[in-house]
Amino acid sequence: MVDIAALARLGGVRKYGIDETLFHFGDPGHEMFIILKGHVGVYINSLDGSPLQVAALKDGDFFGEMSLLENMPRSATISALEDTVCLVIDESNFEQVIAQQPGLAFRIMKGMSNRLRQQNEELSFHKHGSQPQEEESSTGVSRASAPLPLNSDIYPPGHKAYPLIAEATHDTYLFDSETTCPVCEKKFPVKMVRSSKLRLDKIEPDMRQHFHDFEPLWYAVWICPHCYYANFNFEFKQVSDALVKKIMEQGQELKSKIKINFSSPRKIDEVFTSYYMILHTLQAGKVDPTKSAKIWLRLSWLYSDVEDEEMYNYTSEKALEAYSESYFNTRRNTSVEQDQRLTILLGELCLRVDQKEEALKHFRNSIVRKGGNNNLNRQAEDRIHDLREALNEETP
Ligand SMILES: [Zn+2]
Incomplete structure (x- = not known):
């Protein structure tokens, strides 16, 4: 010590x-x-x-x-x-x-x-290329999920209950802390992640990061159990005074309908609820497409983990919609590399919903020779190569 x-x-x-x-x-x-x-x-x-x-x-x-x-x-x-x-x-x-x-x-x-x-x-991952694969992480998840018996106020149609619970190894990467809710000003316990222990295993083409024996997505959302305010932990304190009253009112209404509770070990149903709770909280103000995009993308990753293809497709479309709006309609203050990542992500999302021509455009746009990131350039080039072949096969 x-x-x-x-x-x-x-x-x-x-x-x-x-x-x-x-x-x-x-x-x-x-x-x-x-x-x-x-x-x-x-x-x-x-x-x-x-x-x-x-x-x-x-x-x-x-x-x-x-x-x-x-x-x-x-x-x-x-x-x-x-x-x-x-x-x-x-x-x-x-x-x-x-x-x-x-x-x-x-x-x-x-x-x-x-x-x-x-x-x-990471380097060897980039060198050997990266095809989107079915994740091996599905730990015996049954696809025969029942519809959620919950009030569907915050869930889209098609969302089900899923039997996945957090792996015991998650605990090694977590510790208990406490935070003060910026809306109701009450304290509540939260789980924090120990970064010194995290080990990055690989990064997917859609930028999803996989860590050894841990899934940060499961712990990225905090929900105040008193007023039901929900947000990503890294921006939990960022709430404008103007929204406080509205969020409190929304929360009161939700309290009678939804029970929020993080079990130990955490259940994926609670994780899904936490992301839908942020979307619900967002309705209190003017909806920010960049933020909704982040949530839909993460939801799509979670649905891929529980192998719900229908919901994976639905949330991929929502993510593509929101990222496109954010990309074309909002002013961004981002670096060249961040722009490259966003453009590649748009390409990947287009691929998911089978818009190959559109995907090709995004991958082409993402290549930046001067000042761009070479790994990202290569990733885009690989995709362009694959796509050209696929498009040629379609139109012989
Ligand atoms: Zn609160």
Whole structure:
């Protein structure tokens, strides 16, 4: 274990208030941080440019070591989830810290070796190409699902009950915390993800990330059990004052109809409900297509896990509709690479609904020679190649 008190005596202690950003993705940096007290969220940019919380770190966890040791730009954005105190280590006190805490050096090395292995796996994934495959993750899911006996206020027609429950391995990657609802201001318990343990196994062509023995999709939504406000955990606090009253009213109405409860282990039915609850919460304000798109895409992934083809197709269409609206009608402030990802995703969604010509256009648009990401260029080229062959076969 890291002796926090001893480390604090080496100086470089910094305090951060709730929601304060320690550093942004891409920032230059020469320091690493050890959390002495508090919690921080780790955010990466999702494919549509919005921050996606991939993990939370707590007392004793560290981050930023790649910047300290190799002057690498920051690979994620880190923000305080509560008042947080960190020990900041730079070149001037690094040796002293390691001399006092040799165990820490070992943990840093272990972390770096995990990271390198992940990168290699990702690289080899890109090299060997990636055909969309039926996921092997379906753990004996029966397709004979019964219709949900619930009030269908928040579920679309065709949604059923599914017998899938969380794998026991999920617990290793979770810890309990508490948050305050920004709508009703009451506290409630939440599950947070330990990022230091996550291992990326592979990334699908539609940008879905698969982690070893864990599925972050199951824990990405928080629902306040008091007022029924639901949102992604990484933007849970982002709710405008104007909407608070409306969300409270909607919640009151829903309370009599739907029971929300996360079991332990979590059931996929509860996970589905949590995503539909965000869509319901969104109705309180002006519906943002980018946000609906994110939800429909995630729902389509979940339906593919339970092998409900009909609902997979339905949610794929909804995702395509919303991403297209977001792509063509809203002003985006995204990087070249994020645009590439979004365009590829549009292509993949078109493929899912059998719009091959449209898909081909998107894949062509996603290729950016100057300043684009070469892995993404290659991914699009592979798709274009496959599509040309498929289209030629159709029209001999
Ligand atoms: Zn609440």
